[in-house]
Amino acid sequence: FFSFLMWLLNAYLSYFTARPGRDGFIYGLILFVVLLYSLVVILADGEGGLGVLKVDCKMPIPNIKWSNPLYPVDPCQRTRQTVLLGLTLQQCDFGRRLLASLLFSTVIGYQRASPERPAAIRLLWLVA
Structure with a gap:
């Protein structure tokens, strides 16, 4: 198992030429932060979220004289929130x-990709 981890680490660090230790650490840290915030966004309470991370907020709703009745003022x-990492x-x-x-543009780009249009996935990520 340890040899597999070392092989995986060496394969990862082979992508970096100038300073593989430093650059690999920085890229790994950025990847960790992006994945952590993506997980927080998915697990957060609210519309469309899974509601695992509950937000305890009991602020009174302000009484605005000319507010839009269809827009919830919360x-x-x-x-x-600290539970949502700020x-x-x-x-x-x-x-x-x-x-x-990003998920749906990847699916659509993969479906549209063909040998004569190899950049479909990257293009749809840019559009999304």
């Missing part, structure tokens, strides 16, 4: 939409 949507519920909603667009 101050908890724009309050940063994100707001609104940012988690935006993150879920971004992850869904």
Whole structure:
């Protein structure tokens, strides 16, 4: 098992030429942070989330004289929460939409990819 891990580490570090230790660590750290925040966005409470990470916010709803009756004015949507690693519920909603667009654009790009159009997946990621 240890030899497999060493082989995996050497294969990963072979992608970096100048300073493989430093660059591999930085890229690995960035990958870890992106995956951690993606997991928080998916598990967050709110519309479309799984609701595993509950937000305890009991702020009163402000009484606005000229508010839009179809738009829910909730101050908890724009309050940063430590359980969400400093994100707001609104940012988690935006993150879920971004992850869904990446997933669906990958599926559509893979379906459209052919030998004469090899860049379909990258193009649809850019469009998403």
